[in-house]
Amino acid sequence: MKKILFINGHMNTGGVEKSLLDILRRLDYDCYDVDLLLLEELGDYGAEIPSNVHIHVKSLKNTYGPFLKSLITCVKVRDWFGLKMRVIFLLMKFGGQERIALAKKLLTANQHYDYVIGFRPGICTQIAAFAVHAEGRATWWHHGEINVERQSYLECAQACDKIVAVSHACSKMLADAFPTISNKLTVIPNMIDKSCILQKADEFCPYSRKDVHQIVTLCRLSPEKHIENAIFAAQKLKEAGIAFQWHLVGSGVEEAKLRKTAVAAGVADIFLFEGNQTNPYPYLKYADLFVHPSYVESQGIVILEAMALGIPCIVTKSLGPCEFIQDGVNGILAEQTPESLAQKVNAILTDAQLYARIQRGSHCPEKFFPEYTMSGIERLFRV
Known part of the structure; x- marks a missing residue:
C-alpha cells in the first residue's frame, strides 16, 4: 500500500478545494494510505472528506504578519508550533526557501511518503518540494494566469518530479513562462462528478x-x-x-x-x-x-x-x-x-x-469524467 500526502491550506468551499475533495472521494483506499495536511483550518468540506483520510491541521494563522507581532501572538496563545514555524520562515527569508526543510519533524513527524502533492503554489508546494521525505513530488497548478513570485516557484517546480496543470492551455502558459520545467508538465483536468x-x-x-x-x-x-x-x-x-x-x-x-x-x-x-x-x-x-x-x-x-x-x-x-x-x-x-x-x-x-x-x-465533455482524472492520478503515483 502506497502512502500519499496531500497539502493544502483548508477545505472551505472553492474550486481548488472541490477538486481535492473529488480526488479524495475517488481514491482506492485498498491501494493508498492517505494523509491530508491542512495549513489553516478544516473548513466547510470537512464532513465530506472520506473517513479513510488521516487529516492533520497544522495552522499557520498565528505566523501571519510582522515577525515580532506574530511571535508575541504565538507566545500569548501558547502556539509553540506557530512560534517555531515563524522562526523558520525568517531563516527562509535570508537563507532561501530550502530552509523549510527544518520543519520536516514539525509538519509530518519525519514520516516517509511514496508521493507528496502540494495542491497549491506557495507554502503548500514549498513544503512538498523541500520539507517532506518522499519518493515522488508534484505541485498542482489551478490558475489561469502567472500569479506567483517566479523565481521562488521555479525553484520549487525544479525540485518536483511533476507539475500538474488542469488544462492544456495552462500547461502551455507554464511552459512558455518556465521553459526549463516544460518536460515535467502533465495535464490532469479537474473531474466533474x-x-x-x-x-x-x-x-x-x-x-x-x-x-x-x-x-x-x-x-x-x-x-x-x-x-x-x-x-x-x-x-x-x-x-x-x-x-x-x-x-x-x-x-x-x-x-x-x-x-x-x-x-x-x-x-x-x-x-x-x-x-x-x-x-x-x-x-x-x-x-x-x-x-x-x-x-x-x-x-x-x-x-x-x-x-x-x-x-x-x-x-x-x-x-x-x-x-x-x-x-x-x-x-x-x-x-x-x-x-x-x-x-x-x-x-x-x-x-x-x-x-x-x-x-x-x-x-459535460467525457474528458472531465472522474475515471479520466483518476487514471491520470494513478499514473502519477507509479513511482
Missing part, C-alpha cells in the same frame, strides 16, 4: 418567483472574477425591460464593494447576493441561465457543473473555458466587457430557438 452533482441539486429549490428569468453567477468574489461586469450587464438588461433576478452565490474580499456597485447601478433589488453556499447546485439546476464573467480561469469547474446539469452558459473568454466551449453550440462566449455580457444574455433570453439549441448542446 455528475452523479454527485445531480443528487445534491435536488435538495431544495432556491427560487420562489416563476414569472421572471432566473440568472445565476457562482464564484469567489475576488477581483479577477470581474463581478462588476455582471452588475453593469444587469443594469443594461433592466433598462432594456428584461424581467429577471440575478443571483450571485459566493463570498470574498470584493463583497462590500460589489454591494455598493449594485446600489449605485440601481439593481440592488434584482441583483441578489446569496452568500457562500455549501451546496450551490440547486442554484444551478433551477436557473434559466448561468453567467460567468471571470477574466481568468484555468479550467472553470463551475461552468462544467452547470453544463452537466443542462443549464445554458454564457462565459467570458479566458484560457480554460475556451478549450471546451464551442461558441453557439454548447455555450456562448462573451468578450471581457459588460456590454458584451448584456448583449449575449439579452440574445439568449429573447430568442427561444437559440436558447433551445444551447440547452441541447449543454453537457
Whole structure:
C-alpha cells in the first residue's frame, strides 16, 4: 500500500478545494494510505472528506504578519508550533526557501511518503518540494494566469518530479513562462462528478418567483472574477425591460464593494447576493441561465457543473473555458466587457430557438469524467 500526502491550506468551499475533495472521494483506499495536511483550518468540506483520510491541521494563522507581532501572538496563545514555524520562515527569508526543510519533524513527524502533492503554489508546494521525505513530488497548478513570485516557484517546480496543470492551455502558459520545467508538465483536468452533482441539486429549490428569468453567477468574489461586469450587464438588461433576478452565490474580499456597485447601478433589488453556499447546485439546476464573467480561469469547474446539469452558459473568454466551449453550440462566449455580457444574455433570453439549441448542446465533455482524472492520478503515483 502506497502512502500519499496531500497539502493544502483548508477545505472551505472553492474550486481548488472541490477538486481535492473529488480526488479524495475517488481514491482506492485498498491501494493508498492517505494523509491530508491542512495549513489553516478544516473548513466547510470537512464532513465530506472520506473517513479513510488521516487529516492533520497544522495552522499557520498565528505566523501571519510582522515577525515580532506574530511571535508575541504565538507566545500569548501558547502556539509553540506557530512560534517555531515563524522562526523558520525568517531563516527562509535570508537563507532561501530550502530552509523549510527544518520543519520536516514539525509538519509530518519525519514520516516517509511514496508521493507528496502540494495542491497549491506557495507554502503548500514549498513544503512538498523541500520539507517532506518522499519518493515522488508534484505541485498542482489551478490558475489561469502567472500569479506567483517566479523565481521562488521555479525553484520549487525544479525540485518536483511533476507539475500538474488542469488544462492544456495552462500547461502551455507554464511552459512558455518556465521553459526549463516544460518536460515535467502533465495535464490532469479537474473531474466533474455528475452523479454527485445531480443528487445534491435536488435538495431544495432556491427560487420562489416563476414569472421572471432566473440568472445565476457562482464564484469567489475576488477581483479577477470581474463581478462588476455582471452588475453593469444587469443594469443594461433592466433598462432594456428584461424581467429577471440575478443571483450571485459566493463570498470574498470584493463583497462590500460589489454591494455598493449594485446600489449605485440601481439593481440592488434584482441583483441578489446569496452568500457562500455549501451546496450551490440547486442554484444551478433551477436557473434559466448561468453567467460567468471571470477574466481568468484555468479550467472553470463551475461552468462544467452547470453544463452537466443542462443549464445554458454564457462565459467570458479566458484560457480554460475556451478549450471546451464551442461558441453557439454548447455555450456562448462573451468578450471581457459588460456590454458584451448584456448583449449575449439579452440574445439568449429573447430568442427561444437559440436558447433551445444551447440547452441541447449543454453537457459535460467525457474528458472531465472522474475515471479520466483518476487514471491520470494513478499514473502519477507509479513511482
